[in-house]
Amino acid sequence: MFPRRPTVKAAPRAGADAPNAVSGLDVAKVTRRFGRTLALDDVSLSLGPGEILAVLGASGCGKSTLLRLIAGLDVADSGEIAVGDRRVAGRGCHEPPETRGVGLMFQDYALFPHLTVLANVRFGLAHLPGAEARRVAEERLAQVGLAHRADSYPGTLSGGEAQRVALARALAPRPRVLLLDEPFSNLDAGTREHVRADTLAVLRRDGIGAILVTHDSAEAIAFADRIALMHRGRVVQCDSPERLYDAPRSPFAARALGDIIEIPGQAVDGLVTTALGPLPRPASMPDGAVRVCLRPEAIRLGPVGEGVTATVLGRAFAGAHLRLDLVVAGRDAPLRLHVPPEAAPGDRVGIHLLPARAYIFAETPPGERISTI
Amino acid sequence: MRETMSAARGLGWVGAAALAALLLSPVISLGLSASEGGGELWPHLAAYVLPQAIRDTALLLAGVGLLVIGLGTGAAWLVSAFDFPGRRLLDAALLLPLAMPTYVVAYAYLDLMHPLGPLQTGLRGLLGLASPRDLPLPDLRSLPGCIGLLGFVLYPYVYLPTRALFLMRAGTLLEAARMLGAGPWRTFLRVALPLARPAVALGTGLALMEALNDVGAAEFLGVRTLTVQVYATWVNRSDLPGAAQIALVMLTCVVALVGLERLARGGRGYAGNARRDAASARRRLNGWRAGAALALGAAPVAFGFLLPAGHLAFEAWRRIGGHGLPDALASQTLNTILYASVATGVTVVIGLLVAATPYLLGARAGRMLIRAAGLGYAMPGTVLAVGLLGPLALLDSGLFEVGIATALVGLGTGGALVIAYALRFLTVTVGASEAGLARIPRAIPDAARVLGRSRLATLTTIQLPLAWPAVLSGALLAFVDIAKELPVTLLLRPLNVETLSTHLYGEAARGTYEDGAAAALLIVVIGLVPVTLLLRLDRDAVLRRGERL
Amino acid sequence: MSYLGKTGFWAGLCLSLGLSGTAGAAEVNLYTTREPGLIRPLLEAYAAKSGVKVNTVFVEKGLAERVAAEGARSAADVVMTVDIGNLIELVDRDLAQPVRSPVLEAAVPAPLRDADGRWFTLSMRARVLYADKGLTDLKAATYESLADPSWKGKICLRSGQHPYNTALISAFLVRHGAEKTEAWLRGVKANFARKAAGGDRDVARDIAADLCEVGLANSYYVGLMRSGRGGPDQQKWGEAIKVVLPIFEGGGTHVNVSGAVVAKNAPNRDEAVKLLEYLVSDEAQALYAKTDYEYPVKAGATIDPLLASLGTLTFDPTPLVEIARNRKAASLLLDKVGFDN
Incomplete structure (x- = not known):
């Protein structure tokens, strides 16, 4: 009834003969609806050759849908996707996943339980002659340090091993782009760290471009050249981790990459005044209420008299640091800071703010999309 | 935006359309027959027939439904949640009634329960009574009698899927429930039963369609169901249009009820994977409790199988002593196995393709094809067979016109019979394959696609091997059903072909069904092989999946 | 399995599934709603006597529908049913053909057959x-x-x-x-x-x-x-x-009757008539009485003593x-x- 192989013209697997093929990915104005839910709303992204991009967002923000669209497992309602210089989706065309040259690693690895580890890795090498396929698969397996498990079944692997097999399997056909869907979230904290490092090393060495979907900001920072921050189906900001950390364009972006202390302020004259003291007013900021987002490192404690005075309410031991709860006039909730262990309840301290890690946004609810600075 | 149409997918759509046409053809053909008649039958039906027929049919279905759910789920829980000596044997034996045609059980039971039968004769002997008049017991030939009989024969349809579900889930459930201080029976009522709802609904649906479409047992026991009315209209009045009208109205009701059930169930299907075998958590019973459990579990086997089969065996033994085995029995057995094997193969392949349509061609096409696949089981066998006559004839004349055929190649050949079997029992293999495929996490086939395999290649290399145990269990069930199938076989088989069930029916129809006892037992034996395989397979599959997924 | 064994198996399968037609010695195809056990002795006796192969299929409900659907290429030569209603239905649906046969007309009394020879009673x-x-x-x-x-x-x-x-x-x-x-x-x-x-x-x-x-x-x-x-x-x-x-x-x-018609599209019409003529012969009528305890239609045919004892x-x-x-x-x-x- 059906021929064994798809009869659509099979594109050459990316880099089948050129290990470090220059390739990238372009996603342009992609929209995907599920019934009434707008899962992806006009999303555009691009990935340079060999670049590693993290897509960061809470669950349900559309990041997995984005991966499925890129992989060809789902069809967008509008927009275009190109792998390298080849359009694979958009304007009436939808290339099936098997010919896109895109690799995908699944959250729970999706190893085929009825095939051995080696057969799993070989699975994507059907286009190679048998002996060659076997050699490549064994090589890949050795690369992730699992040559000795070649004949095991996936059910007998530990979580870390399964992850590495999945990586080897995804990389074996030398995809132009590797998509990773929360690939480390099922690992325990200890394993996660070094598996992540190993994975990164493999990608870097082979120069494979990758998109990592994650909800863990630390992971995104550690892994990616750039981070695309997603919220409710939209890309809110896409920048290098440093820039995203240092120059968030919205309170949402500010919150995404690290702890934030948020306080209200007023922009008047050349200053923004807050309960914790004044900050320089950004040039473009209009008069009126603003929201100030402070990284913890933007708050400096000093002796009483310097800056705003605060009283230590309580302290708790937290390893290298001491966690302090401070009461400040004009602020209802205590201010919680981690500082070197020097203060005691009842002490009074002075607070002043460092403008470099303080981000000021006009208070226009929902405010997320208004960029200041 | 559609996926770029490849030649393979184009072929797939053509195949799906052809299959849909085949699945719908009996209904369309019946519709054409129905439209030849006017509505003059309905005032008569409404005045004299429907009030009684609908009431009796509803009572029959309600009674059989309650009985099969009670027996099927109770037995499934008993063998999943407890361990006692004889449990494994019981586990297998509980499926045995599947192999018994209902009308044969009805005959056997009347022999046994009749005032002249061994039970009442023995009872009168014990009580010292001379005449049956002194011991008036309720007659089996009644609605309650029919309900009891069908319930005890049909409960395996519920037992089988429910047991499979419990085997996968019982371990975790029992442990969780035990942590919360609930005993096995409370766990059964509050947790297991609601959880097993999809399986119970599936099995009960099959059992009720069997009950509704049954005509042999019901007619013999004097129960006037709607189906019996279809036959009276058709056979006694030569009113095929009228009969087709009643049959179509019934079919519409069945389809609507199935749809409602699906709707009420929402998206809940067989979810989750096995992680724990029930064995680890089974509660060990000892002493009188073990005896009681065994007795409780053995009761449905005794009533649904041992008593009638034992009676048949006794009769067969008396016959063989008297006349020897009928000569034709060997060829009938061979025919039965041959047809059942070929038809099962076809039914499994088509069933698998239908169940895979959502993956191959998309969810909407899949849903429609899967619904259409259920039609053949939702109507009485003879009605299906009559509905197929027209389409098969059309096929024949089509082939004749283009010069491929010079004689009949559809009608009156084994091919027609195989097609009819496939249409009748497609829902069995589709259901099993569907369940098997649904248990595979979506990421698994997705991974294969991304690794360069087409949809079809993914189906054959990944989904099929993983769903195999479920597919095979559907195949075995279909095999048993086909081996004992009667009405379709009777109407559509070629010249000179007798199967065990047509032979048995031939004897039964002339009032000498005991002469067919050997054939009836052979049907049971042929049915036993797959039933035994089914159990072994189920156990292995559950263990293996637990280890791998 | 040897090569021959395999071929044999598939050949057997094809044969049994009716995928290949066979032609050869004289044949007659009988579609019947009478249970095989009742008519087998008669047919075996006929086959032994005439050398004609009698192919049968026992169909109960829907026999007329099947013959009708098979249409012009139907294999049915003789269609045999019980109950006069079923016989007449075959005639009403134009599935029977008129037969002129002195043998049949002499054996079967006029009330027990169609004036045009489209149906004949065989036993009662x-x-x-x-x-x-x-x-x-x-x-x-x-x-x-x-x-x-x-x-x-x-x-x-x-x-x-x-x-x-x-x-x-x-x-x-x-x-x-x-x-x-x-x-x-x-x-x-x-x-x-x-x-x-x-x-x-x-x-x-x-x-x-x-x-x-x-x-x-x-x-x-x-x-x-x-x-x-x-x-x-x-x-x-x-x-x-x-x-x-x-x-x-x-x-x-x-009385209710069993009877037969010659199918309208009978491929072996002459054989069909011969079979019917045999079924009303003294020998067959006696067999009807002996094996099935039925009343013969032919005047003077032997009635089984058990039957005769009823009166x-x-x-x-x-x-x-x-x-x-x-x-x-x-x-x-x-x-x-x-x-x-």
């Missing part, structure tokens, strides 16, 4: 009264008298919608008209000892069990039971009853065609009085 069975042995005064029993209230709680019957009973009721309808028939049916139903259910032999069994005292059933079951061919239990049932040939008031005993059969003169024409009305009437409920 009387619808007789099974009664408790203790009952006397049944000599002149009539069908009409079964509605008499004195039988209250004493009658056992199979479903009225079974063709045997429907034909009897149809004959009643032809004789007495709808009103009287309806009243009679209500009367009989009021006398039931149990629901209309089971088969004809169950009438004997239930009488033997004292559940009831009388009931209607076919004559040949008496032979089948009493001969011991159905086993020792059935023999007891047969012995427990006495059999009376009831009559219609002013008429005779109702002399006086056929009811109601034309068979009329019985066939009225069976639908009879069936509707059965619904109306809720006979089977």
Whole structure:
């Protein structure tokens, strides 16, 4: 009834003969609806050759849908996707996943339980002659340090091993782009760290471009050249981790990459005044209420008299640091800071703010999309 | 935006359309027959027939439904949640009634329960009574009698899927429930039963369609169901249009009820994977409790199988002593196995393709094809067979016109019979394959696609091997059903072909069904092989999946 | 499996599935609603005598539909059915062809065949009264008298919608008209000892069990039971009853018939006629009587002693065609009085 192989013209697997093929990915104005839910709303992204991009967002923000669209497992309602210089989706065309040259690693690895580890890795090498396929698969397996498990079944692997097999399997056909869907979230904290490092090393060495979907900001920072921050189906900001950390364009972006202390302020004259003291007013900021987002490192404690005075309410031991709860006039909730262990309840301290890690946004609810600075 | 149409997918759509046409053809053909008649039958039906027929049919279905759910789920829980000596044997034996045609059980039971039968004769002997008049017991030939009989024969349809579900889930459930201080029976009522709802609904649906479409047992026991009315209209009045009208109205009701059930169930299907075998958590019973459990579990086997089969065996033994085995029995057995094997193969392949349509061609096409696949089981066998006559004839004349055929190649050949079997029992293999495929996490086939395999290649290399145990269990069930199938076989088989069930029916129809006892037992034996395989397979599959997924 | 074995298997499969046609010696194809056990001895005797291969298929419900659907290329040569209604239906649906045969016309009395030769009766069975042995005064029993209230709680019957009973009721309808028939049916139903259910032999069994005292059933079951061919239990049932040939008031005993037609598109028409001619020969008619305890149609053919012992059969003169024409009305009437409920 059906021929064994798809009869659509099979594109050459990316880099089948050129290990470090220059390739990238372009996603342009992609929209995907599920019934009434707008899962992806006009999303555009691009990935340079060999670049590693993290897509960061809470669950349900559309990041997995984005991966499925890129992989060809789902069809967008509008927009275009190109792998390298080849359009694979958009304007009436939808290339099936098997010919896109895109690799995908699944959250729970999706190893085929009825095939051995080696057969799993070989699975994507059907286009190679048998002996060659076997050699490549064994090589890949050795690369992730699992040559000795070649004949095991996936059910007998530990979580870390399964992850590495999945990586080897995804990389074996030398995809132009590797998509990773929360690939480390099922690992325990200890394993996660070094598996992540190993994975990164493999990608870097082979120069494979990758998109990592994650909800863990630390992971995104550690892994990616750039981070695309997603919220409710939209890309809110896409920048290098440093820039995203240092120059968030919205309170949402500010919150995404690290702890934030948020306080209200007023922009008047050349200053923004807050309960914790004044900050320089950004040039473009209009008069009126603003929201100030402070990284913890933007708050400096000093002796009483310097800056705003605060009283230590309580302290708790937290390893290298001491966690302090401070009461400040004009602020209802205590201010919680981690500082070197020097203060005691009842002490009074002075607070002043460092403008470099303080981000000021006009208070226009929902405010997320208004960029200041 | 559609996926770029490849030649393979184009072929797939053509195949799906052809299959849909085949699945719908009996209904369309019946519709054409129905439209030849006017509505003059309905005032008569409404005045004299429907009030009684609908009431009796509803009572029959309600009674059989309650009985099969009670027996099927109770037995499934008993063998999943407890361990006692004889449990494994019981586990297998509980499926045995599947192999018994209902009308044969009805005959056997009347022999046994009749005032002249061994039970009442023995009872009168014990009580010292001379005449049956002194011991008036309720007659089996009644609605309650029919309900009891069908319930005890049909409960395996519920037992089988429910047991499979419990085997996968019982371990975790029992442990969780035990942590919360609930005993096995409370766990059964509050947790297991609601959880097993999809399986119970599936099995009960099959059992009720069997009950509704049954005509042999019901007619013999004097129960006037709607189906019996279809036959009276058709056979006694030569009113095929009228009969087709009643049959179509019934079919519409069945389809609507199935749809409602699906709707009420929402998206809940067989979810989750096995992680724990029930064995680890089974509660060990000892002493009188073990005896009681065994007795409780053995009761449905005794009533649904041992008593009638034992009676048949006794009769067969008396016959063989008297006349020897009928000569034709060997060829009938061979025919039965041959047809059942070929038809099962076809039914499994088509069933698998239908169940895979959502993956191959998309969810909407899949849903429609899967619904259409259920039609053949939702109507009485003879009605299906009559509905197929027209389409098969059309096929024949089509082939004749283009010069491929010079004689009949559809009608009156084994091919027609195989097609009819496939249409009748497609829902069995589709259901099993569907369940098997649904248990595979979506990421698994997705991974294969991304690794360069087409949809079809993914189906054959990944989904099929993983769903195999479920597919095979559907195949075995279909095999048993086909081996004992009667009405379709009777109407559509070629010249000179007798199967065990047509032979048995031939004897039964002339009032000498005991002469067919050997054939009836052979049907049971042929049915036993797959039933035994089914159990072994189920156990292995559950263990293996637990280890791998 | 060896190569030959494999080929053999597939060849066997194809043959059995009917995928390959065979031609050769003279053949005749018989479609029948008569149970194979009943006609096999006849067909075997014919095959042995004539060398013609008789291919049979036993179809019950839907035989006419199948032959109709097969149409011009149907393999059916002879279509054999029980019940006159089914025979006439074949004619009404234009599935039979007229046959002129001096042999058939001489053997089968005119009332038992179509004037144009489109159907022929081959054997007959009387619808007789099974009664408790203790009952006397049944000599002149009539069908009409079964509605008499004195039988209250004493009658056992199979479903009225079974063709045997429907034909009897149809004959009643032809004789007495709808009103009287309806009243009679209500009367009989009021006398039931149990629901209309089971088969004809169950009438004997239930009488033997004292559940009831009388009931209607076919004559040949008496032979089948009493001969011991159905086993020792059935023999007891047969012995427990006495059999009376009831009559219609002013008429005779109702018989239902088995018969045959030559199919309209018979590929082996001549063989079909020869088979029918054989079936009414002395030899075949005697076999009918001997193996099936049926009444032969041919005058002077031997009747089985068991059958003869029931008494002399006086056929009811109601034309068979009329019985066939009225069976639908009879069936509707059965619904109306809720006979089977």
